[in-house]
Amino acid sequence: MNFSDTLLRWYRSNKRDLPWRDSKDPYKIWISEIILQQTRVDQGIPYYFNLIRQFPNIQVLSEASEQSILNVWKGLGYYSRARNIHYTAKYVVQQLNGKFPCTYKSLMDLKGIGPYTAAAIASICYNESVPAIDGNVSRVISRYYGIEDAVSTSVFKRKIQLISEQLISQNAPGDYNQAVMEYGAVICKPLAPKCEICPFYDSCFAFQNNKITILPKKKKQIKKKMRFFNYFHLVLPNNMIVIKKRLKEDIWKNLWELPLVECDKLLDYNELKTISFLNGLHQETVVLKGRKDFIHQLSHQTLNIRIFTINLSNSDFFSEKEYTFVNQDDNSYPFPRIIENFLKTY
DNA sequence: AACACGGGGAC
DNA sequence: GTCCCAGTGTT
CATH class of the missing domain: 3.90.79.10 (Nucleoside Triphosphate Pyrophosphohydrolase)
Structure with missing residues (x-):
């Protein structure tokens, strides 16, 4: 069995039970993906419940005040995300008749949605075969395929993108995307990855070359x-x-x-x-x-x-x-x- | 390409 | 203390 199929099988029997899983409602997936930008799943979950309870659909969100949204978002950080979902909710309701964009390309036009989030929503909600590339994916791919360029470079991003386009399942792109991310979060972790139980260890470049600790090559520490x-x-x-x-x-x-x-x-x-x-x-x-x-x-x-x-x-x-x-x-x-x-x- | 943007969990 | 998280927008 190849890399993607093994990964998909692993995912389907090991995936965590997260509140937005098993939903294909673009509103809920959108909210969950925005929350999860640079944010750990455990930290985001309570905020997801609070946001969905207070703003159950995009109509309600569009009519809310920015302050009421920030008041639910407070403590989570990166507050431009909260301002942007408000802006985008109003835009979708008022300019797009409340119809959420349903392609990668059109999702990219929304404020607060970049390549990762557009691909996540398009693949999970609309079955579009576009790879969602986040920190997990970058780590898993760079280790397994031995991508040794620095993560911040465009060369690195291009290579990860190309490999991911080859790997992604055409039948279940949403599951594939979530499978790689889940694998990175649970097994192929940044520190102390669980290589001893990883089914890919015999073909993993980083493991075979003893480079698990140096891949992916991190950006240099920023000065505060x-x-x-x-x-x-x-x-x-x-x-x-x-x-x-x-x-x-x-x-x-x-x-x-x-x-x-x-x-x-x-x-x-x-x-x-x-x-x-x-x-x-x-x-x-x-x-x-x-x-x-x-x-x-x-x-x-x-x-x-x-x-x-x-x-x-x-x-x-x-x-x-x-x-x-x-x-x-x-x-x-x-x-x-x-x-x-x-x-x-x- | 580099930087600004939060807060917290794990070690 | 350090690392970095289901990234995006701006310069």
């Missing part, structure tokens, strides 16, 4: 940017706090946070008094209650975060600006994890 966020946790007499929406093209776009002074280092209270809005406030309206520091690691940034808790007896300064007042426990505003956790434990 260091950033310093000085936050103000401003508590009013009625126990409301001051928050603000992040609107810039930056991390956490369209999520909410506390009033922020970002600069090249963490500051102490006296330094902040001279450069921030604190300068314009009367001494007696502001009482410093506490200070907490955090280090929040993102993939591309290290966030040094300092949060000052301050009792504020007069909110006039904030009422005329782009600030909002909410209860501490109001959960209708999507906060980044670090802010959400801080407010929850405060």
